Amino acid sequence: MKQYRPDVERQKWLYSMMKSRAVMRRRQGKPEGNTRVAQGKKQIPDNSEPWLPGGVRSVADALWISDRIKEDMERWGIRPPQTD
Amino acid sequence: MGNPSTADGLIRLLAARFRVITLGGVAVISHGLGRNTHDADVWVEPLESPVDWAAEVGGVVFASRSARPVRIGTCAPFPAEDLANVIGDDKVFRVMGLDRPLDIFREPNELEIAEFDEVWERAVALDDGTRVPDAIDLLVTKQATDRDKDMQDIAFLEAKAEREYLARLPSAGAEEAAFMLGRFLTPKVAELGLRHPEESVRKLSLGYLKELAAEGDPFAREILDRV
Numbered sequence: 001m002k003q004y005r006p007d008v009e010r011q012k013w014l015y016s017m018m019k020s021r022a023v024m025r026r027r028q029g030k031p032e033g034n035t036r037v038a039q040g041k042k043q044i045p046d047n048s049e050p051w052l053p054g055g056v057r058s059v060a061d062a063l064w065i066s067d068r069i070k071e072d073m074e075r076w077g078i079r080p081p082q083t084d
Numbered sequence: 085m086g087n088p089s090t091a092d093g094l095i096r097l098l099a100a101r102f103r104v105i106t107l108g109g110v111a112v113i114s115h116g117l118g119r120n121t122h123d124a125d126v127w128v129e130p131l132e133s134p135v136d137w138a139a140e141v142g143g144v145v146f147a148s149r150s151a152r153p154v155r156i157g158t159c160a161p162f163p164a165e166d167l168a169n170v171i172g173d174d175k176v177f178r179v180m181g182l183d184r185p186l187d188i189f190r191e192p193n194e195l196e197i198a199e200f201d202e203v204w205e206r207a208v209a210l211d212d213g214t215r216v217p218d219a220i221d222l223l224v225t226k227q228a229t230d231r232d233k234d235m236q237d238i239a240f241l242e243a244k245a246e247r248e249y250l251a252r253l254p255s256a257g258a259e260e261a262a263f264m265l266g267r268f269l270t271p272k273v274a275e276l277g278l279r280h281p282e283e284s285v286r287k288l289s290l291g292y293l294k295e296l297a298a299e300g301d302p303f304a305r306e307i308l309d310r311v
Contacts, residue, residue, distance in 0.1 A: 001266060001267060002224060003267060003268070003269055004220055004223050004245075004269070005269050006301075008299050008300045011301045011302060012302055014303075015302035015303055055116065056210070057210055057211045058092075058211050058212040058214070059091075059092050059106060059210065059212055059214055061114075062106070062110045062113040062121075065118065066109065066113060066119070066120045
């Protein structure tokens, strides 16, 4: 059995980004964690909705989601990031 | 029955006769990532040999009037009698002429033919007879592809697998925990293993954490500095 481990170079990049964010927040006088929570305010909840209630139940569902996203991207003139 | 002039329809026809596992964009979208995909990828059970596979799977694909099978690298069309050689050499072929390209694998990237049964057993069944591989098996197919476009998929699937592990590992017995750690490992998962009630799991997790740190993982190094 192969063990899956995250790619080390990507881990270094993520770590570097995390440290950079922490430095930036310190310079801005912000806490390291979520600012709203640190201030005792209520976090705005996630209001995103799934493409399909109940999730993907078939290949057709997955392709339908892909096609809707492609249409939206074309409508807004966004170049597709990937084409596999 | 499926409409053989669409990728989805041809996949349904294949799934009615063979075990079919989705891969690539279709599988990642099925896991919950909102993104588009240019084509559909499926892994059809490898059968005994490329010759058997070509006869059985090729029989379904070449029976579709719309389907135009081509070689994956060159897009060169080929006749049904060449499928055994093509699949033996390339492990995959592409079907053009449908509403979108369909890549049909006998052996996908980073997974062995012999692993089909276990990947199938771990996969989630969909209503159309196909199955979606679990997040870790799907991650394995995206390992070592060196494609920038896979980065988003990898980040999404790693986070999903890690969330599931963080929820399951604390209550897993020693044997199950060792199996889980042997299959999927991140610094956070190994750190959680350090607090497992079983000593053998704690030792195993510490060993893995040291391995990750030795490989250069900065998160693992930071955790080791703390403990």
